Each structure stands twice: as structure tokens, then as C-alpha cells.
Amino acid sequence: MLHTPQFTLARQQLRTEIRQRRKNLTPEQQTHFALQAAERVASHPKIRSATTVSVFLSFDGELDTAPLIQRLWQEGKQLYLPVLHPFSSHHLLFLHYTPQTLLVRNRLKILEPQLDVTKVLPLTQLDIILTPLVAFDNQGQRLGMGGGFYDRTLEHWQNGGPYPIGLAHDCQKVEELPVEHWDVPLPEVITPGNVWTW
Ligand SMILES: Nc1nc2c(c(=O)[nH]1)N(C=O)[C@@H](CNc1ccc(C(=O)N[C@@H](CCC(=O)O)C(=O)O)cc1)CN2
Numbered sequence: 302m303l304h305t306p307q308f309t310l311a312r313q314q315l316r317t318e319i320r321q322r323r324k325n326l327t328p329e330q331q332t333h334f335a336l337q338a339a340e341r342v343a344s345h346p347k348i349r350s351a352t353t354v355s356v357f358l359s360f361d362g363e364l365d366t367a368p369l370i371q372r373l374w375q376e377g378k379q380l381y382l383p384v385l386h387p388f389s390s391h392h393l394l395f396l397h398y399t400p401q402t403l404l405v406r407n408r409l410k411i412l413e414p415q416l417d418v419t420k421v422l423p424l425t426q427l428d429i430i431l432t433p434l435v436a437f438d439n440q441g442q443r444l445g446m447g448g449g450f451y452d453r454t455l456e457h458w459q460n461g462g463p464y465p466i467g468l469a470h471d472c473q474k475v476e477e478l479p480v481e482h483w484d485v486p487l488p489e490v491i492t493p494g495n496v497w498t499w
């Protein structure tokens with residue numbers, strides 16, 4: 302199915318608008334929301350029973366994952382971070398993340414663990430994938446930064462892949478997103494104020 306230029310433009314405008322919305326949150330709001338969300342994530346049954354969880358390092362006004370990461374380490378979870386694949390474009394690898402991990406800035410200016418193949422976890426061994434997003438809607442549809450990284454990662458999640466849980470601010474929710482055929486809807490999104498399930 303092909304879409305009109307207007308449709309693509311609508312997605313792009315929505316990205317710009319919601320990114321601005323989350324960047325407008327005050328530092329006080331960011332701190333408060335990060336703690337609220339950390340509590341919701343850490344007490345979620347699927348997280349409690351998980352061994353391996355992928356997180357992300359926040360940028361661009363995203364919900365700050367720093368308190369959540371500390372808490373999950375304390376609880377003995379094995380954490381992983383997305384790393385841009387060195388030659389398979391728009392694909393991610395997931396690398397082990399500990400307090401000792403050396404972080405470097407990638408070409409999109411996001412911190413990631415330095416590439417070390419011995420630290421890569423196959424997707425089939427990841428229990429939960431906490432998924433960043435720009436906007437989500439009433440049906441669990443997700444709009445990301447536009448690289449298709451998580452769409453590719455989550456393509457086969459229902460056939461033995463990691464269970465995805467979106468992580469976002471409440472202000473990132475919209476009524477209905479313009480959806481592309483490759484968009485993968487999320488079964489759950491956790492915000493500071495709510496746990497949304499579909
Ligand atoms: N914290 C976090 N990590 C993540 C993601 C994310 O959404 N959040 N990603 C989810 O997919 C992947 C990175 N995806 C991205 C896709 C596009 C842009 C981007 O357009 N960035 C700049 C321009 C980059 C540049 O300066 O060259 C921009 O802000 O417009 C950034 C990240 C992997 N890691």
C-alpha cells in the first residue's frame with residue numbers, strides 16, 4: 302500500500318510536535334515523572350519475572366530512564382542497551398550494560414556501549430524490550446524517531462521474541478496515529494500516570 306505525500310508529512314509533523322511537547326517539560330517535571338515511571342516499571346509482573354531487560358539512555362526530552370536503570374540493577378536484572386549495527390543499516394544490536402560499561406556517542410549522538418561482540422545478546426534471549434517512542438495512540442500504535450530501528454527489532458516479537466513495553470510521558474499519547482503497514486503495535490505502554498494495555 303502506498304501513501305500520499307500528505308500522509309508522510311502528517312507523520313513528520315506529528316513527530317516534530319510531540320518531540321517539542323516532551324522537550325517543554327520542566328526539569329522538575331522530568332525528575333518527578335522519571336521516579337513515578339520507575340516505580341510502575343519495577344513493580345510490573347512481567348518485569349519482576351524477567352531476567353534480561355533492554356532499556357535505553359534518554360535524550361531529546363524522553364522519559365528519563367536513569368532512576369529506573371539504578372533500580373533494576375539493584376534488583377539483579379541483567380540490562381541491555383541498543384547499539385546501532387555496524388553495517389546492517391537501521392538494525393540494532395543489544396549489548397550487556399553494567400555500571401562499568403564504557404559508553405561512546407554514536408552517529409546519531411546517542412550514548413551506547415562500545416561494540417564488543419562478546420557482549421551481544423541474541424534477541425531470543427531477551428525477556429523484555431523497553432521501547433522508546435515519540436507518540437502512541439488509543440490502540441497501542443507507536444510512532445518512533447523515524448529510523449525504523451524498533452519496527453525491525455519488534456517485527457517477530459510474537460514468535461519467541463522479547464515482549465515489548467513502550468515507555469513514554471503521558472503527554473506523548475494521541476487519539477489516533479497515521480499508521481504504516483510495517484508499524485508494530487505495542488501490547489503495553491507505561492507512562493508516569495498509567496499502564497496502558499491492549
Ligand atoms: N534513547 C533512545 N535511544 C535509541 C532510540 C530512541 O528512540 N531513543 N532509537 C529508536 O529508534 C534508536 C535511534 N534512533 C534515532 C533515529 C533518528 C534520530 C534522529 O533523527 N536524530 C537527530 C538527527 C541526528 C543527527 O544529528 O545526525 C534529530 O534529533 O533530528 C535519532 C535516533 C536507537 N536508540
Ligand SMILES: Nc1ncnc2c1ncn2[C@@H]1O[C@H](COP(=O)(O)OP(=O)(O)OP(=O)(O)O)[C@@H](O)[C@H]1O
Pocket residue numbers: 391433434443444445446447448449450451452453456481483484
Ligand atoms: N520491518 C521492517 N522491514 C523493513 N523496513 C522497515 C521495517 N520497519 C520499518 N521499515 C522502514 O523504516 C523506515 C522508518 O520507519 P518509521 O518511520 O515507521 O520509523 P519509526 O517507527 O518512527 O522509528 P523507530 O522504530 O526507529 O523508533 C521506513 O522507511 C520503513 O520503510
